[in-house]
Amino acid sequence: MLKVKIAGLGHYLPEHVVSSAELEAEYGLEAGWIARTTRIYARHRALDETTVQMACYAAQDALAAAGMAVHDVDLIIAAASGRQQAIPCTAAFIQRELGAPDGASACFDLDATCLSFIFGLQTAAHLVAAGTYRAALVVSSEITRRSLNPQEPHSAVLFGDAAAAAVLVPTPPNETAQLVCEQFATYSSGADLTTILGGGTLHHPNDPATSPTMNTFSMQGTGVYKKAARLVKPFMEQFFTRANWSRADVDVVVPHQASGHALDLLVARYGFTPGQVVRNLAERGNCVGASIPLAFSEAVANGRIRRGQRVLLIGTGAGLTLGAIGLVF
Template sequence: MSRLPPSITMLKVKIAGLGHYLPEHVVSSAQLEAEYGLEPGWILRTTGIAARHRALTETTVAMAQRAAQRALAAAGMTARDVDLIIAAASGRQQAIPCTAAFIQRAIGAPDGGSACFDLDATCLSFIFGLQTAAHLVAAGSYRTALIVSSEITRRSLNPREPQSAVLFGDAAAAAVLVRTPAGESARIVWEQFATHSSGADLTTIQGGGTLHHPNDPTTTPEMNTFSMQGTGVYKKAARLVSPFMEQFFAQTGWTRAEVDAVVPHQASGHALDLLTARYGFTPAQVVRNLAERGNCVAASIPLAFSEAVASGRIQRGQRVMLVGTGAGLTIGALGLVF
């Protein structure tokens, strides 16, 4: 077994529980093909997605509440144990206040008993949230952190760009983070992120900020929808991820074969295929739920993680790598012992 480089400072923190929630409504790719006038079978053939869940009546906070409660139950804890709540997602329930404050109230956490804030790094929000919480918990600033990613994409999709609109699904997932109890092996080994802002214009929602404010009469409805230059993102990420991976494994001291499970952002079938075709992993190592879940943005990684733990695919003591890309263009990875 490989050893960690002496420069690595591991964080003795443990994911005590994971939980997830999926909206009841399911939309098949055949339905979307009929809606967008696409050739039958085109979506599954080009994206690898057969179906996805869509929130019709659920709210961002209601979904977050269900996922958070399940994560707390898995950890054997209650909302009263939580003293930090991070809502890590690309979509907020409303502009002000932070979604995390509403989550505190929804799960019945004591008023004033926890600090709450939101974190947005699009598809990598959960990993950034986990990194942030891990350092705060390891430092003793907080005892129990709840990281929740809840995403509703339906109203942000652009029907004029069906190639991207068909990718997305809705979901919520949550994790409870604590300091690792004595005698247990759980830890975060290494976190690594890199943003290449030369790709910032490849994936956008122009509206919602001060540049194209909702009350500005020049802001069009289309500016409030998602736009992606899919080919440009794929080519840029494919070129950048390989050296990023080499640096990650040099820092952790792991070999690819020593990773028990790779939990990637479920961006698309082509993106997932690169993990085995180019980046040196075997199909058995890669956790995939894309076919029935679609791309759930920030909830994508924790949803796949939670489902893999629930099914027994990931066990305590195993080495897990969370990895993906997000708008920006940002690449991120986090290695942990579960």
């Protein structure tokens, strides 16, 4: 148990919205196919915004919710699958674009694809609880457009763009906020199920053998679903034992919005009621690393999650990794 508090959450959605009907026309899919198979009706797409700009809009929203200023923050973690550029880290650009004081915060990036935010939350929580930093900003900003493969419409239609952020501080005296339990496990037997082959040393952008398709996302959706469905139940049993929580103790579940099927599993197979589970998939799509904090931030903004409630953040990410954080908000 760590005595840390999410002092504020914030998010940003790019202005442009793409409907599933538009994508069906673009990719030559039967009308209604996307909503029927994925339950996604629309998603936001960044056309003019940059990764860093979106991150800063979300961070400003989180700081405002916390009643804090940029100079209060001394740790910035950009926790996302997508970065602005290869060098330097995205977090440094966020410090600059926010107008945060030069030299007053430490900046690094953390990547575990769709679980980047909750891994970042774990790291930030430990560093803040230990007193190493006073206040941490964890930001996930994702722009997917150029990484989608139109030849693989079943994955290309899933993704949306968004940014979301959280500010972490030590829990003030007499408040109940805490991080109760964290659990992560990577099953690298599934490492090839979800990939972008390019973007690194193996298929460098300047390697003539690197094809444009290698720079796009590819997912064996059925393989991921089957593997996750098999692994999630024992993973969650272990989590609830360690957290000393029952399913009924959880006020709100904020899952990674991977797909309609993945969200249905939480209800059908793992015993949560539909009322416990936050869903924003229909109008947001899968926002990669920003998915969990976006759903969390929206649920707090619309009053669905209130102070003192027990919240379970849970998801799967490429790797294949399972992750869960239980907290008192």
